[in-house]
Amino acid sequence: MAKKAAPKKKKKNRNFSVYIKWFWRLFALGVLAIVMIFSLASWGFFGELPTFEILENPQTNLASEVISSDGKTLGKYYLSDNRTPVPFDDLPDHLVNALVATEDERFYDHSGIDAWGTVRAVAFLGSRGGASTISQQLAKQLFTDQVSANIGERILQKIKEWIIAVQLEKQYTKEEIIAMYFNIYDFNNNADGIRSAARVYFGKEPGELNVEQSAMLVGMFKNSALYNPRRNVEGVTNRRNVVLGQMYKNDFLTKEERDSLQALPLEIDYHPESHSTGIATYFRMYLRDWLKNWASEEENRKPDGSKYNIYLDGLKIFTTIDSRMQAYAENAVQQHMPRLQAEFFHQNTKKRNPTAPFQDLRQGQIDTLMRLTMKRSERWRKMKYDMKKSDEEIEASFHKPIPMEIFSWKGDIDTVMTPMDSIRYYKYFLRTGMMSMEPQTGHVKAWVGGINYKHFQYDQVKQSKRQAGSTFKPFVYSTAIDQLHLSPCDEYPDLPTCIEGGKYGNMEAWCPENSNGEFTGENITLKQALAGSVNSVTARLMDMVGPQPVVNLIKKMGVDADILPVPSIALGTPDISVYEMVGAYGTFANMGVYVKPVMITRIEDKNGTVLYENVPETRDVMSPEVAYTTVNLMKGVTESGSGMRLRHKSLGEQTVYKEIITGYPYEFNNPIAGKTGTTQNQSDGWFMGMVPNLVTGVWVGGEDRATHFATITYGQGASMALPMWGLYMKQVYADEDLGVSKEDFEVPEGLTIRIDCDLAADEANDTIPKVKTPDVEIDF
Template identity: 30%
Template sequence: MAKKTKKQKRKLNIFRVFVLVFLLVTFIVGGAGVGFVMGVIRNLPDYKPQEGPDWNLTTFVFDSQAAKVAELHGSENRVPVNFERIPQDLKDAFVAIEDNAFYDHFGVNPMAIARALWVNMQKGYKAQGGSTITQQLAKNAFLKNPKKTYKRKIQEALLAIQLERTYTKDEIFNFYLNTIYFGHGANGVQAAAQTYFGKNIEDLTLAESALLAGVANVPGRYSPFINMEEAKNRRAIVLNEMVELDMISNQDSEQAKKEPIKLADLQQKRTYKYPYFMDHVIAEAERLLKENGVEEMQLYTGGLKIYTTLNTDIQEKIEEVYKNRDNFPQVNTEEPVQSAMALVDPHTGAVQGLIGGREHVTKRGLNRATQLKRQPGSSIKPVAVYAPALESGLSPATVVDDVPVSYPIPNQENYEPGNYDGRYRGLITMREAVRWSVNIPAVKFLDQIGVTTGYDFAKDLGLPLLKTDRNLSLALGGLTKGVSPLDMASAYGAFANKGVYIKPYAITMITDSDGNVLVENKPQKRIAMSESTAYLMSNILTTVVKDAQGRTGTGWRAAIPGWPVAGKTGTTQLTGSEFRNVAGNKDAWFAGFTPELAAVVWLGYDVTDKDHYLKQVYGGKYPALIWKAVMEAALKDVEPKPFEKPGNIIQVAVDSKSGLLPSELTPDKFIRTELFARGTEPQKVSDTWVEAEVCAESGKLPSPFCPDVITGVFLKRPIPYTGNKKVEDAELQVPTEVCDVHTNSTTVLLSTCDDPRHEGKMVLANIPAPGQEGGCPEELIVQRVFSPGTAPNNYCDIPEHQLSGSAVGRPRPVPGNNDTYPGRADDNSQGKENDQPTQVPPAEPTLFGSSAKSEDAPNGVNVSLEWKVESDEISAGQDVVYSIERWTDSSSNKYNIALTTETNWIDEKVSSSDVYYYRVTTIDVNTSLTSKSNIIKIHVQNN
């Protein structure tokens, strides 16, 4: 650079010093006194502009044991360029966004802070900063201590004035543009142009110039390699400032805003080990330095010492697993299935290992372990549904009904979640719903506790949720953007850490080259849930993994012998018209933890399309196996221990179909021992099971003709399910159909004698017909229904039960014959004959009916039936009952819905607007002869 001919001065003249002191006292709120300022001046570092700054101080990175693992060199990507080569648009962009009074001030701008505050308040964003370009150059290039202090700010201002006295504005500007740090190891504008756009500085467009000027402020935030939307927004801010300063027209600005950002492939050659972990360390260091008032470029030029949480043994195992192709699905495309993993110490928040891809070709700088944003699928359920449900007072035994459900959404189609396997399990506990990763219960639990409760809980566990994620699809991981493996690992870590969430970190401390502490990173903790909730959630999640050859839930492949492993699988489905009728998935996750470590594995493609998607890959397969391979090695020298159980956890036996205490009717196979936080255990006895009589052969409700009726125990749903999908526990309910195996056409109703002297042998009773006397006593006569071929053939032979006299009008029945009943000789009739007249059937009834409203009926309507039989048409000695049949147009099966001796009946099991058909059959209980009524049609109306 050409220098001014003025004589160099070590100290400023006294007048200038006092003016500067006055301005700085105004500039720095609560600033130091004059004595302090004079001390700063006396300790001003030696200024030798002819030598320029030292760009070659090496930064060292250390692992958790303070062993050096990497070096960051300041000169590795810097290409100085002459001022004339730099496009005017780029110069203007920097002036507009960084220091619009650069060509007017003398190194410091006393009004800059006030003006910047005013402009920023007006615009709602940081459009301007307080430091001048000259001050930024002074602190970046010449000040050894990068920590932002009052002393450094004064030194920075003094050096800025010294620079202005020594160099021209263009020389200072050129010096600045060749030293500023742009992230990704790029120092200076030429290196930045190559890194971001793959072109030389003079070939940059207006849009590209504005983007680079915007990135320089905070590369970790505004780099398009990291956050494209933030980069576009920042570019627009720069362009707007250029318009306001009349550097460009509004038309040029709008055109530049529309220009697509075409980035070069960012393939940075790394010389250090563990490149993905180091990428994360560098990103975290940039952020921490910025937060602590240290310029990010000090990372490469300041000779810093960075102490990290890296566990090299764990990291090397992760790298080893990811290099083995057998640990991943084999595909027929050139692009491999990608994966990422993050592992943290849940008790400290320390990131002990991570990997952001199978190969370190960081396309667009993506570190999938930390920067990935993908939907987590079912792996979010413990975080956003089940843990908040437990915290709200529910328990692992709380039951919901896994049946189809539909939630109305204003101005949209109803939300109708489904289960991944197409099954509906019916009444299911929270534990079983988690174990088998059933979707509908998760949505119902979230609906029960409230979406906001689950949303806020997940936010407290560090998940980067957006306002648009506050809906029921949150239960299944349906997020607007998504989460990273590190986000999920730290969230799950709170379960292992007794409910305490610790924000993950990879850096413990940063010092300058002299050992002065610049950053001390203390863990940020917060209580996210009670210890009992954390323990119960952990215990439930062990059910997902378990194994010991018992292999229970979806995550059994992650089991580690000797260790309690808690985990959850997650899979996201393909969406979009191009995947219609395509079987496959987009993402696969496994999130898990032991009492010592928590880790999460993601697997999928960077871009999912018709040629790149997961085929037969689920969270419980490759991700679970990768997780196990790493965690098993990480824990090999650690003594296994259980999850520590809080003192308020108790065990209680429950009915697994109600979540309540078992009743006398609860079948043994539905009684479970479950864990509860004291105070949440059930107090009521289950009423889910009821007794009902059914046909022993068909298992349906008994008809009047069923020969063997038994009492069974059946399930009663709290809310009846009336849909047409098959629900697996529906077979446990009281049947709704009447037996169609035993009907009046397939059975015979006969009277038998139950005198003990028959010793249990079935015999027909002797019943006197008109004109006869004697017979079996009424108290010993029992009516029974017999199927064809099962009726007894012999009559009671007890002497005092025999008949005497001649029958008139009605014969004795012959078993199994419903048409005629020829008699038989009575061996005990003392030579008297039995007449055998033809049997008389019962009279035919005439049926009437109507429908009406009914407050007592389940559906608010009923059907009233009435039938008439002329009394003189009933033959002497005939005892009759009436069987009522019903059927519909959709089913021709005729069901016996009632049996009565009355001549009227009210049917309450009907629905409005449906059509029903009815018929009544008169049955002679002695002869089993029948007569059928007319058929009537009833259209049920709710009026």
């Protein structure tokens, strides 16, 4: 029996060895299959993989960045990706630790694929965490399509991710991979990449983030649409706390730190980044158009001959704008314009002005004006040219009520009105333009093109040109000083002055009146005449030098407008932009040398290669002596003329203007040269103010010349524009780091013109408006 049992045992052993052989055959076949699948995938059999060159330079859309002279980001240009790369060294340690602890604990120990994580994910079907490493997630973001719902396609995508992840690990350091991952991720709300996310959600640069803020942003990697801090506060808080827990688990936080941070409420400081919000919006829109023109020029092309795309190529545009001075200028507008507007509304109720907001127009003229505005509107353009609607259909739509959001100084208002009513509503609002420049370099330090870019997109600094009023008079005076060697102390009678029209063609004689309609008949100095803006003396100077030399002068000072050489230009009839006026006045402050305003110092590509550098454009316009003498004349405006309110230390009884309008007191005691300007019917109010190293121009007025104050009290430049200059300069001087001068203007060597002539006290007092005469005209 025992002998018969032995063969059975041998058969059983033989069967077991067969199983062993089949096991190894299947194992080898599986390994071979895996090798083959990975080989086929790497050869592109299942779809193209990135080449070495593409891995070397992965293509992502990069926003172009506008950078201020003090190193702050003013804004960006982008289409869909608001992305600006940040190097690893600029990422705080706790941000990197939060990412590693949460997304890939063994990141520094693997070469792209986490074997243990993969086995765990398969064994527990993902219930104890996924298997994707940071390198795999980066591969998916950079080089693979969206996750497929088809399991077979998803397996192939995963294989591609593994291959690319290994290649990335060979190509880049661990630190570079982390930086790329932070820079590529979309954090929602136009926050592409960690720099935009830090700025959008917290108003900070990445290096300024604290631990809980870093944890919140890392938590968004799981799903930024779901974990959106603007919509899902509870979910984002819980997710942030999970990240903090992972940091504790991986010894990046102590238990006490974890517990205290998890107890904090979620706090975000939302700063949306769009083309119509943020600082220096009008300047950025001007700059955008300049860049497009620059990129279209043949000499500025890429090495391959293609154009730079400001929305995709990650250019860095270094500007002359100082973010602090820009903020101060915008603050001045935000302080003054709502007060001025409130007074305008008060004076233009239907009861007080039946044709409000217009003055001096008949109903038929108003209808024509409204119709022209309707046809110039963006709504009309879109309906006519994009939607191919007839004029009758378009016009009918302007009289149908629709929901809309309208501007108010207290915040946007959701309402229902007809587009035509909204046009009239916006006609009520006074507009402004303000620019500040360093005259020695031409560097533009602040540029405010309006009261709100979202609702008023027409730039009042460079696009708009308005009558200059009395701010034009210094050009007449400087021409006379240059040609006739006049002194501020020279005297002329305040008498009616007529210039015969025959001198300038077949024109009628020009006999201007003073702003108050009166002539004193007394002799006054040129300094007194400019301080009091006496038209009779300006007309006399124009007759002495002729209009053509004045036109020639202002052309040299950067004014491009076509100006007819007629005598009436002496009182500021030409239309000139704030940009041109500031550049021209800079010539006076810069000892007679015109420097064309500069906004951009250089442009770099994403790799730091310089593509453009500004070359200053300068020219000698007048002698230092003439320039200084003109400045001395304009100093009289703030010492005894319409700009004297800049010196007031209290409201007192010497001013008719409410504190709410003027922003008194300014209490400046340093030398200031300036000139106010007010055009016919108070349609335009100007103030040009200068200290030795800063020239600033301010204009205020309505969209249409018919929109203006009824009287000179509030309608003059000294009330509409000067207060913004004062509010701006108070902030500028309070910031001592800016180095804006309080010294006197430099006296040129060899000065031969007599300068030292003081105004008598009683004459100075006569130029100040009294409480009992609220409509006395200061300036015309």
